[in-house]
Amino acid sequence: MQSTDWSKGLSVEVGGRGVVSHAGLVLLRALADRTGLTGALSRAVARRGFTPGRDRGRVLTDLAVMIADGGEAIADIDVVRHQADVFGRVASPATCWRALDEVDDVRVRRIARARAKVRARVWSLFDRLPAARAAGRDVEAGVVVLDVDATLLVAHSEKEGADKTYKRTFGFHPLLVTCDNTGEMLAIQLRPGNAGANTAADHLHVLGEAFAQVPAAHRRHLLVRADSAGATHAVLDWLTTQDVKRGRTVEYSIGWSIGEAERQAITGVPTSAWAPAINADGGLRDGAHVAELTGLLTLTGWPAGMRVIVRRERPHPGAQLTLFEERDGWRYTAFVTNTTLGALQWLEARHRAHARVEDRIRCAKDTGLRRLPSREFAINQAWCTLAAIAADLIAWLQILALTGDLARCEPKTLRYRLLHTAARLVHGQRRRRLRIPPTWPWAEQITAAFARIAAIPAPG
Structure with missing residues (x-):
């Protein structure tokens, strides 16, 4: 045949x-x-x-x-x-x-x-709230993990609010919040293309909307993750304020830009203070380490209890490095958190799990967001x-x-x-x-x- x-x-x-x-x-x-x-x-x-x-x-x-x-x-x-x-x-x-x-x-x-009311009913139907995961294990039981991020939507025609973006495209720059436990999209704010990635007012708006979407019974312990665009005084102060309201626990894990003060602190970290980093599956990451910089930095004006944790790893071929990194031979990233318990490796792996929001955004673009109709x-x-x-x-x-x-x-x-x-x-x-x-x-x-x-x- x-x-x-x-x-x-x-x-x-x-x-x-x-x-x-x-x-x-x-x-x-x-x-x-x-x-x-x-x-x-x-x-x-x-x-x-x-x-x-x-x-x-x-x-x-x-x-x-x-x-x-x-x-x-x-x-x-x-x-x-x-x-x-x-x-x-x-x-x-x-x-x-x-x-x-x-x-x-x-x-x-x-x-x-209406969505919040229906969501409370749906969550009541779960056998148990799905746990967010990081480093091959569950995040603490009962913790609702919210991931904040922005993305670019390209407009191929003149639309109200469309503008030039920081990547020299034309369109919109929406900001959204997803729930890592369930995969739901709790809040989205459509913004012009020239809207800033670190606009505190927009972050506070979508976070307020997202908090309201979480059923009250599950709102007692929240973890907010974001990249460095969320590391502003207004956002961190607001999250700290939320942490003391109504007996609610609000943790954060937010990216942190590395400036001159951080570079000087990194040079002061003793070799023995670097601990091996761990992979997404919980195994040791070859050629990567984490350390805490909090005691080596002056954090006046930032919320009390904020910790600065840095990760170093050997750069991949083609990675764009700063002069400091080229001289040092390591690539550095940092984040801040108010979580007091847990090993540095676990906290850093938990923060890196924020990268899943990119998958959520990609799926959202395949589910209506890629092309706006009007x-x-x-x-x-x-x-x-x-x-x-x-x-x-x-x-x-x-x-x-x-x-x-x-x-x-x-x-x-x-x-x-x-x-x-x-x-x-x-x-x-x-x-x-x-x-x-x-x-x-x-x-x-x-x-x-x-x-x-x-x-x-x-x-x-």
Whole structure:
């Protein structure tokens, strides 16, 4: 048999009946309904004296589901809309545009409160809160780890708020906060391209939003990680203030720039004070060490209890080094923390785990953030909010309903294996059934996931 024989006698024509593509979307849509997200959004965006033809909460939920499915434009809602036998009546692209246009600043805040309420219910469904991990082990049980970072979104057309970025591109510079325990996106602020990476007011805004998203029962012990853009007096003072409020413990682990004072302190560190660094799997890192600089620096004006920890390692080929590093032969990075317990190696490895936020950002760009749909800034901010909801839905689906590789894979893989699954819709005994081909490798996992979602108690 020749390798091209597979296409003999094959033709393509219109006329299939009962065939459903993207059948895996029923999981996300059902999850949004069973957790109460759809109803919460409906109440959040409701307008007194106005009854829309399409419930706006349903419209926003369907847009978030579409984004989670890989949709990049509002017109992609047609993928869901033209499968009414399964999904019912779905809003048209024009209605979706109107729904986004109605999300003003007041409704953005209402949506945030609705998300927080639903998130508290979802977290109550967990067997236990997933633990953040670093150096091959769990971070302390019950600690919620928040990662703050900014990224660049390139705009290929004139959009309100788009501007030149520090990398000489043109677009936006959003700031976001993700939860390392669950993979959720707790807060996102769309900013012009020329917004500063270390603007304290923006960091305080997204951190305040993120803190409010963490359910109250889990807000007692937080760890905030950021790169050196977060190492400002305002941010560190605010985090220190939060640490003494209401008996709450707020730790931080934030990158620190190495200046002349730090370089002098590094030269004063005795050889015996350098401890071997550890890898992400907990093993010793060859050619890397950590040491504490706190006692060798004058930290007047900075919060009490702040520690400065430095890491040195042999540079990789092609690494850009400062004159000090070229002379010394080591590459240095530093961070500050108010954590008093734990070995230096563990604290440094815990800080380096902040790099996972780059994976979260990359996945977020594959889930709606890469392409903003409108010329208007307010609509694009609403779209970013829906992208955050889409990230939440994927995270909840993996924690509550999936097992094995599907519970750990990235959104692209999840779409390829699960969300984009084809099925046949059959009717009988006044019921509808989606039948997935038994040859599909993940068929059993999909049916099990639907059963788990259906078992979630309906919202009160």
